[in-house]
Amino acid sequence: MSAADPTRSHGPGGVHPIARLPEEWEAYFEANGERAFRGAQVFRWIHQRGELDPAKMSDLSKAWRVRLSEEGLAPPFELVEVFRSRDGTRKLLLELVDGGRVECVLIPMSKESDEDDESPATSGSSAEPPTDRRRKMTLCISTQLGCAMGCVFCASGQAGLVRGLGAAEIAAQVLEARRHLDDGEVLSNLVYMGMGEPLHHYDETARSIRLLSHGEGAGFGLRRITVSTVGLVPGIRRLGEDFGGKVGLALSLHAPSDDVRQKIIPMNSRFGVRDLVQSLREYPLPRRRRITIEYTLISGVNDQPAHARALANLLRPLSVKINLIPMNVIDASSLAAPSDEGVERFRDLLVQAGYSCFLRRRRGDDVAAACGQLALAERLVRPSASS
Numbered sequence: 001m002s003a004a005d006p007t008r009s010h011g012p013g014g015v016h017p018i019a020r021l022p023e024e025w026e027a028y029f030e031a032n033g034e035r036a037f038r039g040a041q042v043f044r045w046i047h048q049r050g051e052l053d054p055a056k057m058s059d060l061s062k063a064w065r066v067r068l069s070e071e072g073l074a075p076p077f078e079l080v081e082v083f084r085s086r087d088g089t090r091k092l093l094l095e096l097v098d099g100g101r102v103e104c105v106l107i108p109m110s111k112e113s114d115e116d117d118e119s120p121a122t123s124g125s126s127a128e129p130p131t132d133r134r135r136k137m138t139l140c141i142s143t144q145l146g147c148a149m150g151c152v153f154c155a156s157g158q159a160g161l162v163r164g165l166g167a168a169e170i171a172a173q174v175l176e177a178r179r180h181l182d183d184g185e186v187l188s189n190l191v192y193m194g195m196g197e198p199l200h201h202y203d204e205t206a207r208s209i210r211l212l213s214h215g216e217g218a219g220f221g222l223r224r225i226t227v228s229t230v231g232l233v234p235g236i237r238r239l240g241e242d243f244g245g246k247v248g249l250a251l252s253l254h255a256p257s258d259d260v261r262q263k264i265i266p267m268n269s270r271f272g273v274r275d276l277v278q279s280l281r282e283y284p285l286p287r288r289r290r291i292t293i294e295y296t297l298i299s300g301v302n303d304q305p306a307h308a309r310a311l312a313n314l315l316r317p318l319s320v321k322i323n324l325i326p327m328n329v330i331d332a333s334s335l336a337a338p339s340d341e342g343v344e345r346f347r348d349l350l351v352q353a354g355y356s357c358f359l360r361r362r363r364g365d366d367v368a369a370a371c372g373q374l375a376l377a378e379r380l381v382r383p384s385a386s387s
């Protein structure tokens, strides 16, 4: 029997073990002459307890433990290194089974990003202090090895796409990251904002959300999960339909008009700014929730007062909050970071126009925590066979 392929959910052996939902586990056990309740048992071992070694699943028979090992229930990557920043950010560098390297980043939540918060979802140990005293952490997840979107200010975009990650590889980032929480910390939110465009790879992204939000597993409420997109309109529509608008949505807009956006985001030639705004209007957002607009400020490109005014007009019909992110300078680009005064001026204009506008500090600069930087610094290793 050959082991399942973690790089995709569905292979010759059916759904990969880490990517199986409880009902799929139940069907698997029933088809193999075992009682269905074993399905929920194994799903809880994997997604609630983070146990990927069948030998440690103490309530299974020895024969089943051996069989699950043979079918590929094993970590889909190896932890290469953990880089810890002075500000508490932790970046995990992971090597996939085919040699590619991706990263996920644990980030302490700021007060502002906590503003829509409810109770935390999942924690690092069972003996923690009360919920309200725990430090909330967000995990930034990667969905692809490299990225096809080619945004000029982004290290991943300059590297190009190698392949998408399977749902097993996406969900296992959460299982791994929980092991790196400090005492008194809780993993509260997930953002699909690491390497890759999650909606370019919709089926695996959606399956990973179903896995991570399942009540028998890690149990993240959908409102604690945010998917960030550069603006793939069909994917935005599917996400809204499949999850009823409950999954948070962040749009990497970065420009108020097509002529500016075209220069920095090649994908804008397929879905222009007006199409994007329309798709956000149609997203079935629950009342009192807001879409996040990400806006990377690049000196002389999109950071002028006229851009701020145009942005304020463009977003008028939407319920949004705006994150301003001064550009991280990357080696592969000649673009420059904006001045502090320019950033302040831009923010003030949006605030005066009535928007909630947050300046995102660059977290983990000392560990290259911006999207894709670490894997690039370590050389993005291409697997021998692409998918």
Ligand code: SF4
Binding pocket: 147, 148, 149, 150, 151, 154, 155, 156, 157, 158, 194, 195, 196, 197, 230, 252, 371
């Ligand atoms: S910003 Fe996001 S969508 Fe654009 S190239 Fe980078 S990873 Fe891809």
